[in-house]
Amino acid sequence: MQLELRHLRVICAIADAGSLSRAATTIGVSQPALTAQLQRVEGTLGGQLFRRGRLGVTPTPFGQFMLTRARSILLAVDELITGTGAHESRPDVARIGGYVTPMLSGLLSRLFKVLDMPITVHTEYSPRLLLDLLASRRLDAATLVDYPGNELPVVPSVGMHLVATEPVFVLLSSSHPLAEEEEVRLADLADDDWVISPPDGVGWPECVYSACRDAGFSPRVPHSMTEQAMIRQLVAGGHAVAPCQATVQDGPGVVVRPLAGTPLWLRHLVAWRRSGPLADRARELTEFAAEAHHEAIGERPHYTAWLARNGGVTTPR
Known part of the structure; x- marks a missing residue:
């Protein structure tokens, strides 16, 4: 059967x-x-x-x-x-989506304070799926990520604004031989096992493999997952290293370190449906997202130190 x-x-x-x-x-x-x-x-x-x-x-x-x-x-x-979902007939509901980042949580905390309408939240791992949900009127606004050279496509019905371009760092066990280094050469991780999250539809993890090839090796990737708690557990146990967002926090058993030469970059974007209930607040969305991202940077000493060493550079050279 x-x-x-x-x-x-x-x-x-x-x-x-x-x-x-x-x-x-x-x-x-x-x-x-x-x-x-x-x-x-x-x-x-x-x-x-x-x-x-x-x-x-x-x-x-x-x-x-x-x-x-x-x-x-x-x-x-x-x-x-049901197509556009239960809230399509209620233009007074703001449907916010996002790729999970501190920028999303900071944006939401601000929107909950200022919007005079109910808010629903929907997260997805794939930025391309989030863009499709915006285009199909299932979301009204969303935070997205993509990668230089693998940008999300332009969709006429969706407005989009670049909030920040930032480096991709690496998550190491605090007992890793390179954990005390200020920056880590990608080539020096050639003998490590890696945990890398699966394809997200906009160039990840292809950009990681490309950067590793440029550094002279193919990463050994026995682990593939999206669950951050499990990734941190594997790394803390010394079983793997992992590429990570620069705004990821240090924590028990793990440290975040920049990659020397910054071979990997990530773009943060905010997007909105042009005919949606938040279209007339696009500028406010962008400002809130930028404030949230800046706030997250200030709480990450490894990121602020990297910015200081690089003269505040926030775009690929």
Whole structure:
């Protein structure tokens, strides 16, 4: 049997009802038919989803695993089916998206103070996806990143402003032999394992591999993930090094160091939908984003020290 969306809805309905009989009534089928369908789904998935008892059914650990993913899939599909989402008919709602950076959090803290409308927040790893969400009217404004030479495309319905161009640094274990250096040569990391986040649709991590090739090596990358806490844990344990935003903070077991010669750069942008509720506040969005980014720099000694050594240079040479 091929798993379909209706099967995921059945799984969720059973979990919500807490019994096969109540779920059957909700769905509008007989209990024997629902039981048979559940058995086919379990056979397809290769595991038992629910434990049956006198008081009803409860998810097994495998069932809870599947339910989490089923609900996520159904939510995403429902958003696609409803097009622009539940807030399209409410122009008084500001839908803010972003690639997770201190600039996004700082922008949001300012917007919550000044906007006289509700705000919803949606983050994504891919800046290209965020741009598509703006163009398709699913977001009203967003913070984005891209890379010199791999800039995001121009979209007529979306306004965009460059807030800052900054270097990409490297995250090291505090016990790494180079942790005490003021700057680290990329070539000196050739023998390290790397943890690098997966492609984001606008040139990452291709720009990292290109810079490493220019430095004379191909990085050994046994780890790929986006979860920052896990990346920091791997690095702190001495299991890998990782490229990182310059505004990443030092922390227990890890240090942030600039790369000598600055072979990698990142651009921070703010974007808005030209026909959206924030279009007339584009200048304010840009100013708030710039303030938030500047504030983050001031809280990162490794970044302010780099700026001082480089005469405040914020563009690739």
